[in-house]
Amino acid sequence: MPTIAWELKGVEFANCNCSYGCPCQFNALPTHGFCAAAAGFQIDTGYFADVKLDDLRAAGVYKWPGAVHQGNGTMQLIVEKRADARQRDALLKIMSGQETEEMATMWWVFSAMCPNKLEPLFETIDLTIDIDARRAKFAVPGVIESVGEPIRNPVTGKEHRVRIDLPHGFEYRLAEIGSGRTRTRGKIELELTDTYGQFARIHLSNRGIVDESGDDARAAAV
Numbered sequence: 001m002p003t004i005a006w007e008l009k010g011v012e013f014a015n016c017n018c019s020y021g022c023p024c025q026f027n028a029l030p031t032h033g034f035c036a037a038a039a040g041f042q043i044d045t046g047y048f049a050d051v052k053l054d055d056l057r058a059a060g061v062y063k064w065p066g067a068v069h070q071g072n073g074t075m076q077l078i079v080e081k082r083a084d085a086r087q088r089d090a091l092l093k094i095m096s097g098q099e100t101e102e103m104a105t106m107w108w109v110f111s112a113m114c115p116n117k118l119e120p121l122f123e124t125i126d127l128t129i130d131i132d133a134r135r136a137k138f139a140v141p142g143v144i145e146s147v148g149e150p151i152r153n154p155v156t157g158k159e160h161r162v163r164i165d166l167p168h169g170f171e172y173r174l175a176e177i178g179s180g181r182t183r184t185r186g187k188i189e190l191e192l193t194d195t196y197g198q199f200a201r202i203h204l205s206n207r208g209i210v211d212e213s214g215d216d217a218r219a220a221a222v
Helices: 085-095 106-112 217-221
Strands: 006-016 035-048 056-064 074-080 121-123 126-130 135-140 144-149 162-165 174-184 191-205
Parallel strands (some): 074 121
Antiparallel strands (some): 006 035, 035 056
8 A cells, every 4th residue: 555645747648559549448459469658748746745746757668568468568767857866766656656556557557567677767858748739749869759640531631539538547537549650769669650649638646547626536436
């Protein structure tokens, strides 16, 4: 059980190797039989006990040989280098599932399914996310280059809007879906082109998703 209370509110952009209708969001196996992804997080407000986490950025690169729930994955966390020592420690604990109730957040799940944890990086993170426009730019120099944009109708070329609503998820309630391109370098190398892009507002705590009412998802479900 967690002994430290924490909460984060912000936005995320994630790009994985699945098709636009990522089967993982529907409890099905990944499009190509394995999962690989990069994600960037802009924290607008947040805290970990008495450590303020406002206006910080973090990221993760992940790869599993099969579906996420089948485990044996590899992950590398990145925290922007302007975070001080206590902020770095707090974000790494949150994103590695520590001080979090079991299955409460995607970070808990990813960490539990990644026994292979690479040393974290502390680098500059350039990240801009416009959820409603379904556009994002995400870069960690020498490590990640990622772009998100709307899905285009193959006949007309017009933007195609799709959303995923997960009332009982552990990451978001509602996500805009787009198209992503990502290249990563280092110990986890990804080359993703025109694959699942996820744009979402996140509000998470050590107990899971925090609803607009202020009550966390688990408490609201009781």
